[in-house]
Amino acid sequence: MGAFGHYLAAHFDTLKLEFWALFVGGVANGFLYGMIAVGYTLVYGVLRLINFAHSEVFMSGGFAGYFVMRALVGQSVPSGFSSVGLILLGIVASGLAGALVATLIERVAYRTLRRRNAPKLAYLISAIGASYFLFNLAGKEFGHLSVSMPQPYINHPVFHIFGAPVEMYYVIILVVSVAMFVLLDRVVATTKLGRGIRAVAQDAETASLMGVNIDRTIAITFIVGGTLGGVAGFLFGLNIGVVYTMGFVPALKAFTAAVLGGIGNLRGAMIGGLILGIFESLCVVFVQAAYIDVVAFGILVLVLLVRPTGILGERLGRSA
Amino acid sequence: MRAFLERRSLRRLLITLGVVATVELMTGPPGSNQAPTSGFSGSFGESASFFGLFRTQRWVTFFAVALVLWGLTNFWMANGARVRQRTNLVVSRPRELSQRGPVRWGFALVLLVVALLLPHIETAAFWESAMVTYIAIYILLAIGLNVVVGFAGLLDLGYVAFYAIGAYTTAWVTGALPTPALFHHPLNPFWAIPIAIVIVMIAGVILGAPTLRLRGDYLAIVTLGFGEIVTIFANNLYGITGGSLGTKPIPHPSIHLGPLKYVWGLTPVPYYYLTLAFVVLFLVVFSLLERSRIGRAWTAIREDEVAAESVGINPLKFKVMAFAIGAASAGFAGVVTASADTYIFPSSFTLQFSINILVLVILGGMGSIAGVVLGAIIIQTIQAYLTHSPPAGYQAQDLYIYLGALLITMMIFRPAGLLPSRRRKREIALSEVSHEGHLDEVLTGDDT
Amino acid sequence: MSDVIFDVRDVTLRFGGVVSLNDVTLHHLRGEILAVIGPNGAGKTSLFNSLTGVYQPQEGSITFVGRNEKSVSVIGRKAHRVASAGVARTFQASRMFSALTAFENVKIGAENHHGFGVVGAMLRGPRTRRDDRLSDERTVELLRFVGLTDRANTIAASLSYGERRRLEIARGLATNPQVLLLDEPAAGTNPSEKVELTNLIRRVRDEMGVTILLIEHDMKLVMSLAERLYVLNFGSVIAEGTPEEIRANPVVIEAYLGSSATQAGGS
Structure with missing residues (x-):
């Protein structure tokens, strides 16, 4: 006990020192997880299925952003308005790529089975097949080695919280994800489209009797989730770089976030993402970096066993 | 026009x-x-x-x-x-012949003889070793995963974990890990077989007992994570597993039972016969299991868990059992791989691997032992062939693209697989018509 | 009160804010054919699910007196353990193992109370074979009892509604129960099947000695079969008595007219 106590005490000192820096990184990661988790949650809401191929939506966004940056960023690192413009272009490209890949997944791996009213296991397997196909195809077309993204901005600290610097990268993530999430939240809560999504989530059969076009609603759900996932892939790639297998671990964590917040619950997805991101970041103090994924996974198992409905509960159908 | x-x-x-x-x-x-x-x-x-x-x-x-x-x-x-009508007729009653016991056993016997003679028919060095490392081991893995996915209906995406645990147990028992050997002095890998199977089954119970109460899709993702974690540990616990550098050399197995002495060496054919013996053993045991009350209980749980509980079946118990039993053959496959390959590395135990095994099961037919063996033979022969003489421009990873496409294609066009299990085929058909009501088209009536 | 088989006291079951069962108290005597009636949504199926361990009521107690007079508390016990203790049931929308044959359906119920070993099952040892034979015999016997002998090898999904109901009863009986809970056994059956079913249920009690608890909408069937009834409305027991007493009870008539008068009239 004594040795372990010392270990903890020593690490708590580190934690006190590094807390805010880690916190900022955790929040940024958390927003990314949240953006991916939204895709899981939306699809789960309308189809009651986990979209195993969502990791590849994320990966495709990363590559789309990479190619745009590669084409447009020159020798010197841009700044000012050209940085803003480049990032916006990257967001548009990655969002489009994400939406496109998500639509393809829906068309090929889901709609064909829905027509036949296939058992649930069949959807899981075809989605796994789609994921496997997509990331390996990306590996073939874009190479199997990781590559870092040309930087469209200078990553200097913008401001400080409690002495911890908040770098440009974090500010970009914060602004983009909050803007997209607020927009999404409003759309689902107030527009006709959002009402359709909620109606299908609540009771697909009744919704179709009430004149909601189910196929269209499901397609739109994939597009919306795909856009957010794609943009998250771009933002993630800005810092880490892109590689064909980049989707796997973030998507697994985003899924954890979605479950943590209550799968099917939009705000829950964001909150779950933040909690996971921050927790994971702070864990770095106590656990070797290599085992961080193990921690995230442990949380997933724990949440699934103890409170499978998550913190906010499953409720896309009831309200946003 | x-x-x-x-x-x-x-x-x-x-x-x-x-x-x-x-x-x-x-x-x-x-x-x-x-x-x-x-x-x-x-x-x-x-x-x-x-x-x-x-x-x-x-x-x-x-x-x-x-x-x-x-x-x-x-x-x-x-x-x-x-044309369709005619093909439907053929498709809907393909099994009349194979339903007869003697025919089925006769067929199995012929296959066994072919399997026994195979190393004498095909003597190219590559194919001799491919028969073990590409085919026989994968048959073992596929029939094991089939117990979990096919019989119990549980999607396990971390099946590779059990294979890895089997292989590392072998290294442990034979003293090839940085940690001291299990019984403090290195043993012949032969002893690793029972030990690995027991350890892997225990791992199956430990992983299964908490997670198998989860819904199917959650279980899939949890097992996916579990497979990943085993790889992370194998990669990073340098003091225990040797980390990413792999293990020390693992000795070849040998038998010293009185007058009976045999040492497995570097040539693959003896491994082929060793593996074949276990393939046959597992095949017999698993098909008996399928027809036993345990097999029926698995079917009941797969079809309707609530109804199964209402007749006193404890779903968790049977699911954990499926996990542990399915793990056993992966554990054995791990032993063979470890002792035949001499060294093991964490990079051999990736997510890709679990999905590959899943493809074998899906192609052959979930729940159909004969189908799964066929699926394993088809795909693994193709893989071995592509490795042996790759066409221009082919890279090893390209295979995974094809396998992914195959999974989707099978789910769209032939979800019950090439040689479907009759129960599974009926289940899928029933689920598909339940909203449309063409029951009579699906059910060809009596099942004897 | 040694002849009580189910003793339900002050049971309350809630789902979120919705009260499904409200302070329900009832008792069921061994050997009795008891019916629970009430309009749709009165909580009848919730009661069934509470009695079989599928739902866990938040308040109250449910005691089941099983084999050898052994009292078992149902609440907090998993459904499969309640079933093993001697409570068999059927389901409202009959839940068969639809891809299996009638024979296999019943056999799954019959073999589950043998003790078993995995190794024995794998190797088909002598004990496994003996148990298997016993289960087969029991299955044949039960299929004959419910009149499905000639349908033994038919896939459950292609049986008629009436046949499925009977098969479900056979599957329940195969577990060797003390009490059989029937959730709307006559739903979806035609008049002649109804008569057969009524006779079958009576025979289950008389010949097998199994106590019967019944939920049914069909008043004619209930009144001719049940010896005593409870009436549920909005999750509460509003009346109890013999069929004659219930028929004359103004509270019951009010409840039925207030919600679904047509169903009370029978179909």
Whole structure:
């Protein structure tokens, strides 16, 4: 006990020192997880299925952003308005790529089975097949080695919280994800489209009797989730770089976030993402970096066993 | 002619073109992250032979294929009613012959004789070793995963974990790990067989007991994570597993039982017979299991868990049992791999691996032991062949693209697999008609 | 009160804010054919699910007196353990193992109370074979009892509604129960099947000695079969008595007219 106590005490000192820096990184990661988790949650809401191929939506966004940056960023690192413009272009490209890949997944791996009213296991397997196909195809077309993204901005600290610097990268993530999430939240809560999504989530059969076009609603759900996932892939790639297998671990964590917040619950997805991101970041103090994924996974198992409905509960159908 | 211009027909043309373009991409030359379009332009623009007649760009050839395919599907849709009826007749009763016990056993016996003679028929060094490392081991893994996915209906995406645990247990028992050997002095890998199987089954229970109460899709993702964690530990626990550098050499197994002495060496054929013996053992045990009350309980749980509970079946107990039993053959496969390959590395135990095994099960037919063996033989032979003599431009990772496409294709067109288990086929059909009510078309009546 | 088989006291079951069962108290005597009636949504199926361990009521107690007079508390016990203790049931929308044959359906119920070993099952040892034979015999016997002998090898999904109901009863009986809970056994059956079913249920009690608890909408069937009834409305017991007493009870008539008068009239 004594040795372990010392270990903890020593690490708590580190934690006190590094807390805010880690916190900022955790929040940024958390927003990314949240953006991916939204895709899981939306699809789960309308189809009651986990979209195993969502990791590849994320990966495709990363590559789309990479190619745009590669084409447009020159020798010197841009700044000012050209940085803003480049990032916006990257967001548009990655969002489009994400939406496109998500639509393809829906068309090929889901709609064909829905027509036949296939058992649930069949959807899981075809989605796994789609994921496997997509990331390996990306590996073939874009190479199997990781590559870092040309930087469209200078990553200097913008401001400080409690002495911890908040770098440009974090500010970009914060602004983009909050803007997209607020927009999404409003759309689902107030527009006709959002009402359709909620109606299908609540009771697909009744919704179709009430004149909601189910196929269209499901397609739109994939597009919306795909856009957010794609943009998250771009933002993630800005810092880490892109590689064909980049989707796997973030998507697994985003899924954890979605479950943590209550799968099917939009705000829950964001909150779950933040909690996971921050927790994971702070864990770095106590656990070797290599085992961080193990921690995230442990949380997933724990949440699934103890409170499978998550913190906010499953409720896309009831309200946003 | 007008039939070709209908909306549905044009839709089919689009789908055909999409499929053909995808195949072009899959079979085309690779690209790179420095030249993102090169893979695409190469896939379509590269010069290729037009069926040996003349040389042209790839897209012309593929476009021609697409048009022919489209024409055929149009013909099929327009005039195919009779053809379809006839094929349906054939399809709906393919099993009459194999339903007879003696026929089935006779067939199995013939296959066994072929399997026994195979190393004498095909003596190329590559194929001798491929029979073990590409085929026999994968059959073991596939029939084990089939217990979990096929019999119990649980999607396990971390099956590789059990294989890895089996292999590392072998290294542990034989003293090939940085940690001291299990019984403090290194043992013959032969002893690793029972020890690994027991340890792997315990791992199955430990993983299964908490997670198997989860819903199917959650279970899939949890097992996926579990497979990943085992790899992370194998990679990073340098003091225990040797980390990413792998283990020390693992000795070959040997038997010293009185007058009976045999030492497995570097040649693959003895391993082939060892593995074959265990394949037969597991095949017999698993098919008896399927027909036992445990097999029936698995079917009951798969079909309707609430109803199964109402007759006193404890679903968790049977699911954990499936996990542990399915793990056993993976554990054994791990032992063979470890002792035949001499060294093991964490990089052999990846997510890809679990999915590959899943493909074997899906292709053959979930729940159908014969199907799963067939699936394993087909895919693994192809993989071995592609490794042995790769076509121009083929990279080893390309196979995974094909396997992914195969999974989707099977789910769309033949979810019950090539040699379906009758129960599974019926279950899928029943689930599909339950909203439409063409029950009679699915059910051919009696089942004797 | 040694002849009580189910003793339900002050049971309350809630789902979120919705009260499904409200302070329900009832008792069921051994050997009795008891019916629970009430309009749709009165909580009848919730009561069934509470009695079989599928739902866990938040308040109250449910005691089941099983074999050898052994009292078992149902609440907090998993459904499969309640079933093993001697409570068999059927389901409202009959839940068969639809891809299996009638024979296999019943056999799954019959073999589950043998003790078993995995190794024995794998190797088909002598004990496994003996148990298997016993289960087969029991299955044949039960299929004969419910009149499905000639349908033994038919896939459950292609049986008629009436046949499925009977098969479900056979599957329940195969577990060797003390009490059989029937959730709307006559739903979806035609008049002649109804008569057969009534006779079958009576025979289950008379010949097998199994106590019966019944939920049914069909008043004619209930009144001719049940010896005593409870009436549920909005999750509460509003009346109890013999069929004659219930028929004359103004509270019951009010409840039925207030919600679904047509169903009370029978179909």
